[in-house]
Amino acid sequence: MTATRHFLLAAGGTGGHMLPAYALAGELIARGHRVALVSDDRGLKIPGAPDEVETHVLPAGRVAGGPVGWVKAALAIRKGRRQAIELIRAFDPAVVVGFGGYPSLPSLLAARATRTPSLVHEQNAVLGRTNRLMAPRVDAIAVAYRNIYRFPEKCELKRHLTGNPVREEIVAIREEGFPPLPEDGIFRLLVVGGSLGATVLSEVVPAAVAMLPRALLDRLQVVQQARETDLDAVRAKYAELGVAAECAPYIADFPDRLRWAHLVIARAGASTVAELACAGRPAIFVPYPHAMDDHQRFNVADLVEAGGAQSFAQADFTPANVAKQLQRMALEPGAIEAAADNAARCGLPNATRDLADLVESFAPPPLMDVIRVGASTKRAAASGVAAARREAR
Structure with missing residues (x-):
């Protein structure tokens, strides 16, 4: 059996x-x-x-x-x-x-x-x-x-x-490595705010981009998730700045966008943090301040300590602070590559496998399953015999 x-x-x-x-x-x-x-x-x-x-x-x-x-x-x-x-x-x-x-x-x-x-x-x-x-x-x-x-x-x-299980598409990004960023190359920024976007990102990130020097604006490409109510304003701001930007309420092809990006600005939900670390993408985090037990602030602690990310409390997530970080990551030689390496060191790409191994280790041995199934079958048979006898009476 x-x-x-x-x-x-x-x-x-x-x-x-x-x-x-x-x-x-x-x-x-x-x-x-x-x-x-x-x-x-x-x-x-x-x-x-x-x-x-x-x-x-x-x-x-x-x-x-x-x-x-x-x-x-x-x-x-x-x-x-x-x-x-x-x-x-x-x-x-x-x-x-x-x-x-x-x-x-x-x-x-x-x-x-x-x-x-x-x-x-x-x-x-x-x-x-x-x-x-x-x-x-x-x-x-x-x-x-x-x-x-x-x-x-x-x-x-x-x-x-064990880590947080992530999609195989994200693990594949890690294996491909960080995309090259030549000194005069295109700097690719991905902005995500959870499943529905976050208004604070729609307000602060375009304003921060507006503070960047023209030479960097000419190299910048942005993909930004924004709430439906914020979309028109965000698109208009990037158009005014002459920045190539794609904005949408939901990023369906997130793994492809993450593979494309040099830097990510995001909330700090558990899945987002795990995926960025696994993929080896540096980030600027703004933890959601009303999360239960303020857990998003703690989610980024390991990454920040390792040098793979920066984190701002929402009150400190200002255009000036974000613009300063964007310039440092884009213009300081080796800064973004070092941050990517640091982020990748925090990633746990085998989380799904390790969690499955742990779960299996607590399962009774297969022989016990056979015994239990056999016992259940005998009980069911005995119950059926008893029922037949009752009907016969």
Whole structure:
């Protein structure tokens, strides 16, 4: 009898949670395993899931809104846990993996109730609320950064550095190396602000570009993501400056644009930071100041310390400061190449493989699966015989 390995992944409804889950699902499927994915309606609408993955939506209330909201959330989580237990019994996963966010909580609670091995993966440099709650209750905690904040000391032995899984297209950029930048060559700037863009980037970056010397403006090419409401103003500013610029509300071909770029200006979401480090692209970060636990500020700490990036608090992200950094990176000999090397040293291109290895290591041996499947078959057969006897009476 051949044992089929099943894995259940559970993730919150944002790209930061879902994309690493998709990457792990793809790797496990490529290894011959079967994968089911649990999230909410919002999460399962995010593109990128492998075609072979099974998807499920379970209730998982968000703990907010005062006492009434807390009660509603508790009831939703309880209902989701009950349904997750049913899913685990039907799907029979070897391991349950949570990627943070409230939609991952019911599945992790159900794993504990059914004594199924479980682990969590934290994408940010600050351990998130759900992962903090479940840290003492899971078998392992995979982290994306060497320095993790709000990590419980008593769980230190469970910590495993894997990094954030990134797309194969991004790993390929790393292997190609940094694009040459001759002294009089075209300087290529990529500006991204998360899934929807960021108004602060639309306001500050064109104003910073306007402060650059004419000789650099003539060498500059820009690709900028901007909100729909900001697009016309951003395009008009670059046109006024005579700068070759392409602006859009969403950059569908991000890996190609990242391959093209010499420098990136961006928010500091976990996926963005991981992809830039893996690709070896220097960056100017402006962390989103209202992120939970201010995690975006901590996400860039390793890169900044290594010399692969600069980071500005939003209050300090001014045209003058950005223009100064742009001139230094474009005009100081060797500056941008050194920053690219430093960024690449922080990248963890084998994150998907290493996370899959960790997950597999907590799966029971295949022989145990055979025994369990055989026992389940016997129980089912016995149940069928008993039912037949009852009908005969």
